[in-house]
Amino acid sequence: MKLKPIWIYLENGIFLEAKSFGSDGTRVGEIVFNTSMSGYEEIMSDPSYAGQFVVFTMPEIGIVGINKDDMESDRVHASGMIVRNFNEYYSNFRAEDSIDHLLIDNNAIGICDIDTRYLTTNIRDHGSKMMIASTEISNKEELKEILHSFPRIEEVNFIKEVSTKEPYIHKSGSWDGTQFKYHDAPKGAKKKVVVLDYGVKRNILNELCMAGLEVEVVPHDSDIEVLIQRYRKGEINALFLSNGPGDPMFYKEEVAKIKTLIEAKVPMFAICLGHQLLSIAHGYPTYKLLFGQHGGNHPVRYERNRVVEITAQNHNYNVPASICEIAEVTHKNLFDNTIEGVAYKNEPIFSVQHHPEASPGPHDSKYIFKEFAQKI
Incomplete structure (x- = not known):
């Protein structure tokens, strides 16, 4: 598959370009990092992550694919996932599909080819921030305006x-x-x-x-x-x-x-x-x-x-x-x-x-x- 460009803007002014998988479009959410070495499917389908982008500190994501038994709910609830290396091809005897297809089916964005260590240390030092990611909009000021017009995670039921x-x-x-x-x-x-x-x-x-x-x-x-x-x-x-x-x-x-x-x-x-x-x-x-x-x-x-x-x-x-x-x-x-x-x-x-x-x-x-x- 050919990865598409995606642009990311954080409320503290950080502006980055990376590659995307999963769904296209524009999403807003709070960025957090997760240090688990496994379980990306369970994390993405955990309702507690609704309204959040999850940075995975485990650098290789997608290798074991996904299967219905590992889902923690009936769908992906996170706004998106941010990974260092996305593996399109999975290899696991329990796998039924790829994480890419799961994100597409659930209208969630995947971001890869990005320095997740940089993002993690930034969150660690400066706290969780609201962010916007888009495969459609590359202009920093436009992304900034959209982000500031959205309700914060503390304001959503x-x-x-x-x-x-x-x-x-x-x-x-x-x-x-x-x-x-x-x-x-x-x-x-x-x-x-x-x-x-x-x-x-x-x-x-x-x-x-x-x-x-x-x-x-x-x-x-x-x-x-x-x-x-x-x-x-x-x-x-x-x-x-x-x-x-x-x-x-x-x-x-x-x-x-x-x-x-x-x-x-x-x-x-x-x-x-x-x-x-x-x-x-x-x-x-x-x-x-x-x-x-x-x-x-x-x-x-x-x-x-x-x-x-x-x-x-x-x-x-x-x-x-x-x-x-x-x-x-x-x-x-x-x-x-x-x-x-x-x-x-x-x-x-x-x-x-x-x-x-x-x-x-x-x-x-x-x-x-x-x-x-x-x-x-």
Whole structure:
């Protein structure tokens, strides 16, 4: 295939030319970098990356192709991917197609033949920035004008875009690495958890099933009073607040609903965005990190036993240290000492910032799903 030229402009004035694959056109998003050595398909299909361009620090991307079983949702949610070397030809016995075709089918842009080390260090030193990429417009000033006219990522309700529109029951279990196929979740699950979908990853649902839970997924705008009544009647046993994209401080309606759930003393477990929304609902606003945590090699210490786990991360926002006034800090990030997990005092609620479902990423933290099942 013949790669086309593409022009990139960042809000701090950086203007670059590179090559493109995937879809043509013009896209706007926030640029972040991810340090995972594998899992580009899972990352691109993770709803938490909606509205973002992902710079991959792994230089070779595309070699293993893509397949439907590795998708974390039904489509690509990221605005685009930025890689050093794009491999059109893939070689993997599980591969069904190329990452190029996946991006084309999902209207997402691929950028290659660019210095990803330069972009990564720039983000590290100066923070995540809004950017625009175009195969149609080469004029810097025109790109700058379009970028400044677009809403920032902090001003967009991405949850509405990525959440399910209808409730559904999730039944499949986690990946069986020996047979390379999904196997059924444990039969006879007696406890039921309802997932409030802010952009949930498929493998989170798989792990909830594997922990022995019956899993029902509902839209983000579901009637909270109905869920509380179902809990009081014993029809459901707990709620799970999922991961998702965007600035948690933007989601006023979701926070108000979570406050109602807290007051009703409904047991809850949350990951990533859900973890942040719980903090805000308790009166502790989140703050934005300089460049966030995105990767599969982040050391997190479980404070209860002082064991260090290598974890998968994907977030730009964090809960404040002052939350220790009302919650036990259960996990800490050893890169920057930020809070990675809390258990709220005198409440049946706990949450983590990192991704224990490990897709992609290490498996050190999968025990958290079993802890949730045991608690309910």
